[in-house]
Amino acid sequence: MRTIIEPFRIKMTEALPITTRGAREGHLAKAFNNVFLLDADHVTIDLLTDSGTGAMSDRQWSALMLGDESYAGSRSWRRFEQTVRDITGFKHIFPTHQGRAAERILAATRLKAGNVIPNNGHFDTTRANIEYVGAVATDLQSAAARDLQSEKLFKGNMDLDRLAQAIEAEGANIPFCMITVTNNAGGGQPVSMENIRRVKELLETHNIPLILDACRFAENAFFIKEREQGFVDRSLLKAPSNRMAWDMPRLPTSADDVHVAPAACVAILAGFAHGAGFRIPPMPLIPTNCAKQGETS
Ligand SMILES: Cc1ncc(COP(=O)(O)O)c(C=O)c1O
Numbered sequence: 001m002r003t004i005i006e007p008f009r010i011k012m013t014e015a016l017p018i019t020t021r022g023a024r025e026g027h028l029a030k031a032f033n034n035v036f037l038l039d040a041d042h043v044t045i046d047l048l049t050d051s052g053t054g055a056m057s058d059r060q061w062s063a064l065m066l067g068d069e070s071y072a073g074s075r076s077w078r079r080f081e082q083t084v085r086d087i088t089g090f091k092h093i094f095p096t097h098q099g100r101a102a103e104r105i106l107a108a109t110r111l112k113a114g115n116v117i118p119n120n121g122h123f124d125t126t127r128a129n130i131e132y133v134g135a136v137a138t139d140l141q142s143a144a145a146r147d148l149q150s151e152k153l154f155k156g157n158m159d160l161d162r163l164a165q166a167i168e169a170e171g172a173n174i175p176f177c178m179i180t181v182t183n184n185a186g187g188g189q190p191v192s193m194e195n196i197r198r199v200k201e202l203l204e205t206h207n208i209p210l211i212l213d214a215c216r217f218a219e220n221a222f223f224i225k226e227r228e229q230g231f232v233d234r235s236l237l238k239a240p241s242n243r244m245a246w247d248m249p250r251l252p253t254s255a256d257d258v259h260v261a262p263a264a265c266v267a268i269l270a271g272f273a274h275g276a277g278f279r280i281p282p283m284p285l286i287p288t289n290c291a292k293q294g295e296t297s
Helices: 023-031 058-065 075-088 099-110 125-133 162-171 194-203 217-229 263-275 287-297
Strands: 116-118 136-139 177-180 210-213
Touching: 099 125, 099 136, 116 162, 125 136, 162 194, 177 194
Parallel strands: 116 136, 116 177, 177 210
Antiparallel strands: none
């Protein structure tokens, strides 16, 4: 059901530091205008990130108490693992505490200096992890993304021509290519299934694996369902074709036919935890709520 208001009531508040323009200017100058150097106590409205800024629901908070933090064999982990498996079809689930940790593992194990990693838009931590090992992170977002007046529906798409050029120029130097859904560094714009399919087709002809940073896969799936022909009647998360084999996993949305290399698992799952917007330790409701939201949207 659509509502014109947010269909929830907020029942906890957190005091914000109230600042003056003069004080803000002073703090910014001291931080050399680098917002990462500011003290959070000096920021009233924090627009740096949406990470960790969402409020949790009463059900999520109460789930904290139900979380099983056993050192091994935790039932919360089993639930988490099963839900992620249901959505992605992956056999091997490898949780990390945050997306950036998964990126670090990916970069450390798959990249070497001089490699080139194309992406529709590298998130800043993704770029940092790639550059840390001496590889090159290349953004190939479609031109529409740079046109603020453009009302194109999928401005997060990869520019296929530029990707083809990058492959031609770098070829064997590209150990994998990435797609980030939604394209956070590019204004959070969604990526169409058509675009993802075409990227995958192009990569397949060159034997290059595709890694999905599926940080906001549920939101991207929602946009696909809303805006792309052929998806309106599809379930966001439970299309049978989503059940993927480990050696050929697919995009964890309603859409099918997008095969991803095994290592995608790492990126996807961390993104999943992040995308759900929660802290990791009390795992029980993290994927469940996400799955429910996807189902009811
Ligand atoms: C697209 C994308 N990838 C990766 C990350 C990194 O995730 P985390 O903040 O969990 O380290 C983020 C965080 O916002 C993101 O938006």
